[in-house]
Amino acid sequence: MPESLRRIVVENSDDISKSWLEEIEKKKEDDYTSTISNELYQTTNREFVNVIFSSINRQRNTTALNDFSERLINLGWPLSYITDGLQTFRRVTIDFILSQSEKVDSENLSRILSVVDDWVEPIINQLVNEYSGSWENTVSLQRLALQELSAPLIPVMENITIMPLIGTIDTERAKLIMENLLEGVIKHNSEVVLIDITGVPVVDTMVAHHIIQAAEAVRLIGATCILVGIRPEIAQTIVNLGIDLSKFPTKSSLRKGFNTALKITNREVVELTKEKEKELTAILDSLK
Amino acid sequence: MSKTQSCVHIKKEWDIVGARQMGREKAKELGFGTVNQARIATAISELARNIYLYAGTGKISYEVVNDMNKLGLKIIASDDGPGIADISKSMEDGFSTSGGLGAGLPGVKRLMDDFDIESEEGKGTTITAIKWVRK
Numbered sequence: 001m002p003e004s005l006r007r008i009v010v011e012n013s014d015d016i017s018k019s020w021l022e023e024i025e026k027k028k029e030d031d032y033t034s035t036i037s038n039e040l041y042q043t044t045n046r047e048f049v050n051v052i053f054s055s056i057n058r059q060r061n062t063t064a065l066n067d068f069s070e071r072l073i074n075l076g077w078p079l080s081y082i083t084d085g086l087q088t089f090r091r092v093t094i095d096f097i098l099s100q101s102e103k104v105d106s107e108n109l110s111r112i113l114s115v116v117d118d119w120v121e122p123i124i125n126q127l128v129n130e131y132s133g134s135w136e137n138t139v140s141l142q143r144l145a146l147q148e149l150s151a152p153l154i155p156v157m158e159n160i161t162i163m164p165l166i167g168t169i170d171t172e173r174a175k176l177i178m179e180n181l182l183e184g185v186i187k188h189n190s191e192v193v194l195i196d197i198t199g200v201p202v203v204d205t206m207v208a209h210h211i212i213q214a215a216e217a218v219r220l221i222g223a224t225c226i227l228v229g230i231r232p233e234i235a236q237t238i239v240n241l242g243i244d245l246s247k248f249p250t251k252s253s254l255r256k257g258f259n260t261a262l263k264i265t266n267r268e269v270v271e272l273t274k275e276k277e278k279e280l281t282a283i284l285d286s287l288k
Numbered sequence: 289m290s291k292t293q294s295c296v297h298i299k300k301e302w303d304i305v306g307a308r309q310m311g312r313e314k315a316k317e318l319g320f321g322t323v324n325q326a327r328i329a330t331a332i333s334e335l336a337r338n339i340y341l342y343a344g345t346g347k348i349s350y351e352v353v354n355d356m357n358k359l360g361l362k363i364i365a366s367d368d369g370p371g372i373a374d375i376s377k378s379m380e381d382g383f384s385t386s387g388g389l390g391a392g393l394p395g396v397k398r399l400m401d402d403f404d405i406e407s408e409e410g411k412g413t414t415i416t417a418i419k420w421v422r423k
Contacts (some may be wrong), residue, residue: 170301202308202326204333205391212389233326240327241334241395242381 005115008100009093010057017049020092024085044072048085056119065123069130082127090120151177153184159191160261162254166199174210181214185223192261193218196254198229208243215248224264226250228257295349296336298367304336307348311363314350318361318421328361328419331399334392335365335415341386343369343412353418360401360420368412375405 009016024045051068072082093116101108150173154162161184165177185193195211197203203211215225227250230238238245251257262268272280294314296307311332315325332348339346346367353360372378379397384390393415397403402418 168305170305202329202333204330204337205389205395206333206337208391209389233323236323237326237330237399240398241330241391242398243389243391243395 013053016096023088055123069127073134079131086120086124151180153180155188159265161188161190162194164196169207178214192224192264194226194228194257196229203234226257228254295347297347298336298339299345307336308332327399331396334396339367343367358420360418362418364416366414371409372407
């Protein structure tokens, strides 16, 4: 039975392909693929139907299938194109087989259905697996990338270190911030650490709690923590939430925080005036 | 009275980010200023985090309310979690059962204009908060 069905389907592949292509063409109008050019859509459809038939014909020809799915993934086509396409293929094939055989009783019908399912399902499974595999890969890569930029520590000057935070802080990241902060303070022998939250979109109690804890831990190892980059709207939400940040200094901008840090470390920014420059050139000249 | 409802399900920690992003977008559409957008996003963040911490799963719903010529955004946080044993205590500043700051719920009340909390032990919690657009 499966063999005879296979023969019918393969022999009439042109007819089935034709009606399948017609059905798929109709789908294009109303949904996801509307941005894809007609030409590309048609060639891909033709290729898709060829891949399906070769898979039915030669049973497990995985390389063609792999190549095809890889290309679709690279092009960024939605998964629904594949699932819809195979659903349609199943319907068209069953319709075709039924129209070929004169009378079909219920037992035969269910057998036909299961044979067609046996052809289509492995293809669906494989393509879906390819897709989800590529997504999982992307997600894990992005997670790694995110982790890499999650809590950088920059020693800008002797004894002064800056940690710029950008983006959402979740529990995992909060832990990293604390670890990197303490490790960095010891390693760079910092007296002052500036935590810059200009790029943190929302400061809720959890984020505030973690920052307070980090600052407290920094204080314990003998350094000072200054929170900088508090935007006006963040300041207002912090006040509304009733969070007490009075235990450590806070500043609106990194520049102000940096000046405070210089003061703490007994330094200041001195502008070189013309006279001093002259003096310097005089000294340099005398050295010649 | 109300129209256009949508919701975000809270299952993972990152859903909190999705919930407040959605809230911020809705607030922007309604014409809230940046400070109120930040207030709404922070309130949603607190509510969503409470769901994630205490109930595990739940959802945040958004509703545009139009009441007596006032336009507002209604946030409904609901879960089927353990419920809150002592609501009046949970609204006190500095009270927390999880070692947090204890500023979440009273903070949300101050961030928003209207605030209502319904909870039954063992059944779950529903918190409704509204922010009105000032004309």
